[in-house]
Amino acid sequence: MRRSTLVLSMALASALLAGPGAGAAGAETCDGTIGGDRELDSLVVPDRGDCTIGPNADVTVAGGVDLGEDARLWVRRGTEGARGTLRARGEVSLGQGSTFLSGGKLTLQGRMIGRPDKVGLIDDTFIGGRVTLTAVAKSVELEDVSIDGDLEIGSGRGGTLLTRVHVDGDVSVRDKRFGSIGVFDSTMDRLVVVDNIVTGITIRDNIIAKQFACLRNQSANSFASGNVVVGVTRADSCVGRASQ
Numbered sequence: 001m002r003r004s005t006l007v008l009s010m011a012l013a014s015a016l017l018a019g020p021g022a023g024a025a026g027a028e029t030c031d032g033t034i035g036g037d038r039e040l041d042s043l044v045v046p047d048r049g050d051c052t053i054g055p056n057a058d059v060t061v062a063g064g065v066d067l068g069e070d071a072r073l074w075v076r077r078g079t080e081g082a083r084g085t086l087r088a089r090g091e092v093s094l095g096q097g098s099t100f101l102s103g104g105k106l107t108l109q110g111r112m113i114g115r116p117d118k119v120g121l122i123d124d125t126f127i128g129g130r131v132t133l134t135a136v137a138k139s140v141e142l143e144d145v146s147i148d149g150d151l152e153i154g155s156g157r158g159g160t161l162l163t164r165v166h167v168d169g170d171v172s173v174r175d176k177r178f179g180s181i182g183v184f185d186s187t188m189d190r191l192v193v194v195d196n197i198v199t200g201i202t203i204r205d206n207i208i209a210k211q212f213a214c215l216r217n218q219s220a221n222s223f224a225s226g227n228v229v230v231g232v233t234r235a236d237s238c239v240g241r242a243s244q
Contacts, residue, residue, distance in 0.1 A: 027066075030073075034059055042090070045071040045098075053104065055082040064090030064110065067098040070117075077103035083124075091129070094119070097137065111149065118158075121145050130169070136160075139179065151188075159198075162186055193217065193238060201238045203227060214238035 027042040030051035037058045045051040047068035053059055055078025065088050067073055075084045084104035094100055094114025101120045111129030118138040125142075130149035133140055136156035143163040150169035153160055159179030162171070167188040173181055173196065180200040181193060190211045193201065200221040203214065212229045214236060222238040 027063075042066070043088070044068070045073050047071060047095070050074075052076055053084040053086055054078075055084050055104070058085045059087070061086070061088040061090070064088065065092045065108075067092075067094050067100065067114070067116075069095040070097040071095060072099040073101070074099075075102035075104035075106055077123075094133070096135070203236075203238065212236065 027044045028040040029044045029046055031046055031049035033052045033054055035054040035057050038060070040059065040061045042063035043061045043065045045067045047070060049068060049071045051073045053075045055076045065073070075086050077083045086102070086104065087107045089109045091110040092108055092112040094112070094116040096115040098114065098116045099118045100116060102125060103122050106121060106125040108126065109128040112127055112131045114133065115135045116133060117136070119133060119136070120139070120141045122141070123144045125145040127145070127147045131147055132152045134154045134156065136153065136158055138158040139160070140153055141161045142165050145165050147165065147167045147169070150172070151165070151167050152172045154172070155175040157178045160173055160176060160181045162183045163185060165186040167186070169188065170190040170192065171188045172192045174192070174194055176196040176198055178198060180198050181196060183191065183203045183206055185205050187207045189209045191203070191206065191208050193203065193214045195216050197218040199219065201217060201219045201223070203224040205226040206228070208227060208229045210230065212227060214224055215238070217238050219238065224236040224238050227234055227236070
C-alpha cells in the first residue's frame, strides 16, 4: 500500500514539474513553404520570417496563428485554379511590420488583431471574430471577405480598400494618413469614416443597416453615393458634419 502511494506521489510531482503544457505538441514554426495536407497545433512565423502555404497545400491549425515582427504569411493561389487552404480555430496575431496575404481559401474562426504593414485578403475568406488593425504602414485590401464581428482600421499610413466585404457588425476607418479610402458593394450595420487626412475617399453602393457617419475628413476628392442607409438610397458628403 505504501509503495502504491509513493508511486502515485512521484507521478503527481512529475506532472506538476512538467507544467500544464506537458504532453502537448509544440507550435509549428514556418520560415519556408508548407505543402500537402497538414494538421498543426498552432502556426508561428518568426520575426522576419517568410512563410508560404503552397497552392496545393491544405493546412488546418487547431489553435492560433502568430506572425512576428516584420514577418510574412502568404496563402498562395496557383495556376489552373489551384489554391492553398488555411483553416485556423484560434486567434490571428499580426506583429508590427508584418504582412498577411491570401489569394487562396482562408477560414479563421477567431479574431484578428495587430499592427501590420500590409493585409491583402482576396476571395473566399471568412473571419469568425472581430478584426482590429492599427498603425497600418502600407495598406489594407479586403475583397470578397465575410467577417462575423466588427472591422476596425485605425491610424497609420497607406490606403484602405474594401470591396464586397460583408460584416456582421460595424466598420470603422479612423485617423488614416495619406493613401486613399474606398468602400464598395459591401454590407454592414454601421459605417464610420472619420478624422482621416487622405488623397481621396469613395464610398459607393453599400448597404448600411443602421448608421452612416463620414465627417471631419480632409481629402481633395470625396464621393459618397448610391449607398442604402436604413433602407433609403442617399448621397452624402464626407467632409464636415456627420450623416445620420
